[in-house]
Amino acid sequence: MTGIDERKPLAERKTEDIGRRTLLAFLLLAVWVPALFGQTAATGALTGTVTDAQGAVIGGATVTATNTDTNQARRATTNENGTYRFNLLPPGTYRIKFEASGFQTVEVPSIAVNVTETPVLDRRLDVAAPVQQEVTVQAAAEAIQTTDSTLGTVIAARTVTDLPLTTRNYINLLGLAAGANADVANAAAGAKGSQNIATNGASPNSNNYQMDGVPINSFSGIGNLAEAVGSSRGGIAIPNPDALQEFKIQTSTYDASYGRNVGANVNVVTKSGGNVFHGSAWEFLRNTALNANDWFLNSAGLPKTRMDQHQFGGTVGGPVKKDKVFFFTSYQGTRTKNGLGTAQNAATTNPSLPVMGTTGFNADASRGKCPLSATSVAQCDAAAQAFAAALAAPNQYGGKAGVFPGSATITPEANIHPVALRLLQLAAPNPAQSRSAYLIPERCSRSRRIPSA
Structure with missing residues (x-):
């Protein structure tokens, strides 16, 4: 007995037979596929x-x-x-x-x-x-992989936490792998301080990133890691180094289970807790009083700009039910007051905005006003002209007025466009929260929190 009703029309019987064959094929795949893969992106x-x-x-x-x-x-x-x-x-x-x-x-x-x-x-x-x-028996497994020909580098948690990472971003360590090339990190940049990585001649947007087996690629960033300036493109999720168990960057000849891109495969594994309670706490400090002046600022006779940063947090993990259920959680906060550069490609000579009059959210309208029809700073009020002069003064070159070498001997504030002034004069919607009377405060101050569980 075949299970197909012989009394049905031939075309209908063929359709039922094809359906049964397809179902059988899927069942066989469900049984065979787990045996085909010895490990995954997270195991x-x-x-x-x-x-x-x-x-x-x-x-x-x-x-x-x-x-x-x-x-x-x-x-x-x-x-x-x-x-x-x-x-x-x-x-x-x-x-x-x-x-x-x-x-x-x-x-x-x-x-x-x-x-x-x-x-x-x-x-x-x-x-x-x-x-x-x-x-x-005290023994170790073979150091040389004989089961596959994948080329890559494993970086363990001890390496991640012991090596100096100004940005506390594990991405900065990917350049340690053979065949990987990374751009130079700007320690004064904002955001997460990610770097774009190119491997074996491929472009930075050809890489594939996974965390605990789940793809974390930023499709809006077209595969790039560094946050693009002036656009909505973002990087990828970056856990703090103390939350990482290990990660591996595979640069070539990886197996067919890794798809999507032709560049490197980066596999990140986070900690998961164990039978023993463990915890840690940290505070990393950068302070202007401890910093040297930038070479270009020093050569121009300018003082060093402000760079204060606090990175703090902790981890805790342990058993919920011994040998059965475990937990791990971490938190990292970053507080930055940055007068060096506010973006990845900013020059290190960018000064803080000048403080005019009183400071804080109770400051008066010390940046003045410019009419919407203004085409030059001269059409703004006296307070705005004074603010423009203070804003332009640090950008003089070689004692000459003007922003660029060899420019005409005009007043520095003439290089400041009134539209830019009007942007700087925008009032903050909540001065008490932003601690400034203006939408763009006197100095760049950032806060960043990285929780994970």
Whole structure:
């Protein structure tokens, strides 16, 4: 009996047969696909062969992999070739135990499994003595990857937190990988301080970024990381370094499971907590009193501009239910008062806006007023002309008036357009909150919070 009603028309029976075949194909794919991938963008794998003292393979041996942080265990059995394999292992350190009937039990206390990698751990078992013994072996998995030809670099959490990162942005470390080239970071820039990375001659927008296996590419930024000035393009989500377990940048010959772009694949894994409570707290300080003056400002006889920055936060993680459920959370706040440069491509000689009269949100209209019909600063009131002169003065070159070398000897304020003045004269909608009477305050002050869980 075929399950197809023979009394139905031939065309209808063919349609039903095609539908059943399609359903069967999908069911087979659902069974086979998990076995095809040893690791994903957020996991790793472990494989190896178990043999006896003479080198003969041992089938039916039990191999147990236990995560040393969470105590969660997985078991595998060697096949007729003596081979075992653990797929989709969360990155971390594992304790591996080998057991087989008639052989001594062997335990390897520490094997590191990195994201997207499959280390090889082979083990030889000796015949058991009359009295059962357990042998602990200090060993490491192969450093050279023999299971695939992917070229890449793994950067662990210790490296991320120990290396100096002015912006506290792990993206700045991607240039450590072979074949990766990064632009020069501007430590005085705003936003998250991301850098665009080019690998093996590909463009920066050819890279693919994933966090815990989920794509985090900024499609509005056309794949770029650095925030584009004067547009709505943004970067990608950047967790603080203390929330990262590790990340890997794959630069070439990665497998077909990574698609979308032809550049590098960056796989970030965040921390997830364990059986022991852990926490940390930090404060990173940059202060104008501790900074040297910029070379160009110093050569022009100008004082150093303000750069005050506080980066603070903490992490905490631990068990909700031991060996079962865990939690991890982190927070980082950034407070910046920046008189150096307010954008990625800003010159380091940009001065703070001059303070006219009193300061704070109770300041009077010290920037003056310009009529909408004004075509020159001379048509503005006296307060606006004084503000324009103070604004233009730091931009004089070589003691000459004007913004550019060799310009005509005119008053500096004549280079300030009245439309720009009117923008600077816009009143703040909530002066008490912005701490300034104006929409654009005297100095750039930024706050940034990076929570994660």
